[in-house]
């Protein structure tokens with residue numbers, strides 16, 4: 001079996017060394033992105049949601065209080081000024097972030113853009129929403145403040161509504177489509193996020209997004225799962241997704257972020273996403289109570305409990321948080337099974353949460369490992385003939 005080409009070791013038939021990443025440098029790098037939980041509640045009851053699998057979120061403030069927003073703005077300014085940052089990303093998240101009142105959301109964005117103007121630091125403000133509450137007013141606010149919007153929609157109505165009903169079990173697909181239309185009416189093209197259902201036809205899924213929704217970019221995520229969840233196999237779905245994209249849609253310009261990331265990884269580059277590929281996990285989360293925590297998805301992977309809060313700690317304090325350090329270290333220290341795997345650069349052990357078990361913490365390959373191996377093998381053999389190998393000899397410079 002030919003292996004991916006990352007280094008001269010490939011030509012010699014051995015496994016390439018892991019991409020050089022300096023853990024000390026990465027651990028000390030200033031935080032450059034935060035996930036902000038404007039709301040700890042949601043108006044939907046998605047059957048795969050990681051958030052409500054941790055009961056403690058029900059004890060958190062339903063909405064981020066005004067005083068907490070003030071503390072957040074103070075800590076952001078302090079952080080940006082002290083590190084002289086030129087870029088910072090703020091992902092507004094939940095629960096469902098559009099449960100946050102419009103007037104307060106408007107003032108928050110106004111203050112963020114003011115901070116941007118005063119500090120000279122470009123703020124990338126992003127929003128991830130289920131789209132149900134999007135209306136004309138929200139669309140105008142988001143467009144006015146240049147907020148990038150990502151809408152979660154799992155595909156055609158019957159598929160979407162099976163997994164993403166509202167709290168009373170009712171369909172939500174029509175309201176999501178209305179929300180997307182509101183965004184497009186003000187010139188905002190949302191990102192599209194779909195969670196894969198391994199029992200569905202991936203070709204029909206992509207065709208729906210392209211033909212019915214006119215989408216040119218989207219992401220398809222592997223469902224969050226840890227050991228003990230016994231998730232259904234997903235290799236056939238991923239292979240079907242890739243083949244349909246590669247054989248029928250790539251030439252039209254359709255981009256699927258997960259596939260992009262896999263190809264980048266197989267070509268020896270950083271994947272650029274957290275869901276797949278070898279690289280450090282450094283995400284920090286601000287809770288609706290003003291807590292500062294590690295990556296929120298790791299709530300299902302041993303937890304992210306933290307003593308830190310905006311009232312008493314700067315954002316960088318996260319780097320000394322035991323949960324953050326545990327997740328960060330695990331992202332760079334792959335288990336033996338991964339270290340001897342041909343796909344370790346492109347895979348990196350899969351999503352960090354998918355490596356967790358109660359018995360071994362993160363010392364496992366992904367719970368989807370056998371599926372990922374089949375998928376990478378398939379993709380590699382399909383794209384390898386198109387890749388041009390350029391050997392760059394190391395220099396002393």
Ligand code: SF4
Nearest residue numbers: 338341347365366369
């Ligand atoms: S999770 Fe599996 S496929 Fe991925 S790097 Fe580890 S051993 Fe390889």
